[in-house]
Amino acid sequence: MNHFLSMTSSPRISVIIAVFNGAKHLSAQMDALLAQRCDFPWEAIYVDNGSTDTSRELISARISEDNLSHVHLIDGSQERGQVYARNHGGRLARTSLLAYTDQDDLPAPDWVTEMVKALQNSDAIAGGIIYTPHGYALVNNQDTGQEPPRSLKCWNGFDYALGTNFGVHRHVLEALGGWQELGVHAGEDVDLCIRLKLAGYKISYAPMVRVTWRSRIEIGDIFRQGVTYGRSDVLLYLKFRKHGVQRRSLRSMLRVIKQTLQPLGGLFQTPRSYWGVIKLGVLTGRLLQCLRSRTLYI
Numbered sequence: 399m400n401h402f403l404s405m406t407s408s409p410r411i412s413v414i415i416a417v418f419n420g421a422k423h424l425s426a427q428m429d430a431l432l433a434q435r436c437d438f439p440w441e442a443i444y445v446d447n448g449s450t451d452t453s454r455e456l457i458s459a460r461i462s463e464d465n466l467s468h469v470h471l472i473d474g475s476q477e478r479g480q481v482y483a484r485n486h487g488g489r490l491a492r493t494s495l496l497a498y499t500d501q502d503d504l505p506a507p508d509w510v511t512e513m514v515k516a517l518q519n520s521d522a523i524a525g526g527i528i529y530t531p532h533g534y535a536l537v538n539n540q541d542t543g544q545e546p547p548r549s550l551k552c553w554n555g556f557d558y559a560l561g562t563n564f565g566v567h568r569h570v571l572e573a574l575g576g577w578q579e580l581g582v583h584a585g586e587d588v589d590l591c592i593r594l595k596l597a598g599y600k601i602s603y604a605p606m607v608r609v610t611w612r613s614r615i616e617i618g619d620i621f622r623q624g625v626t627y628g629r630s631d632v633l634l635y636l637k638f639r640k641h642g643v644q645r646r647s648l649r650s651m652l653r654v655i656k657q658t659l660q661p662l663g664g665l666f667q668t669p670r671s672y673w674g675v676i677k678l679g680v681l682t683g684r685l686l687q688c689l690r691s692r693t694l695y696i
Contacts, residue, residue, distance in 0.1 A: 524559030525607030585630025624679020
């Protein structure tokens with residue numbers, strides 16, 4: 399694997415990508431990331447978390463063929479999980495600014511430049527996400543032409559960024575103890591942003607820092623993703639209820655269940671209706687984790 403190669407000047411920002419069996423997505427992701435338009439040096443760190451497909455070979459070949467001295471492939475297989483890979487990449491980064499995106503998503507051509515600008519005025523940045531509807535395959539990996547949401551996402555009163563489009567000052571991340579595991583492969587971005595706010599740091603929304611989020615295509619994948627999200631909701635509640643996170647009333651919980659189950663008949667008719675599949679997955683995940691944790695949070 400390639401470690402840090404020489405550069406003519408020091409990079410201003412480090413982009414960290416956790417990789418695990420992402421070969422089917424990495425070519426398009428690297429195309430997007432390497433098409434950045436910026437007038438300063440930066441580095442990209444791909445952290446392989448023990449892939450068993452051809453992810454390592456694909457990244458290594460691209461670095462070698464294109465002579466990419468600012469792109470590095472490192473071994474992050476010592477512990478399994480995206481959280482470990484992100485923390486490991488951050489520890490090896492050479493800059494004071496860290497940006498994170500995922501192996502299957504597509505940064506806009508000015509993503510790095512806009513992220514550096516945005517971080518000049520905030521401790522952390524939530525970038526704008528251009529969503530691809532579930533069940534919708536991008537044509538030639540181009541975005542849908544949609545605009546990012548106008549405001550930050552919110553979980554129980556806490557603003558948060560998605561981990562696929564997040565920037566932070568290194569000293570802030572270190573002060574918070576880095577990314578932390580919840581026990582499922584989701585929710586670590588919400589967890590980090592809650593800890594940011596509780597520690598008094600500022601997270602700002604920068605919609606011009608854009609990444610296109612590629613949706614799941616298969617029904618089973620969409621449902622399983624929803625289950626993981628639902629489980630993380632319950633675990634986040636348990637972790638932060640002492641900080642004022644409250645659960646819904648029983649009446650509100652029953653309303654959520656009813657609203658989720660009502661449209662089941664039309665779930666699979668159109669890609670747009672696949673959102674119903676993920677909502678059903680979220681509800682299922684919450685119920686499963688409630689049973690495991692002996693709590694009630696719907």
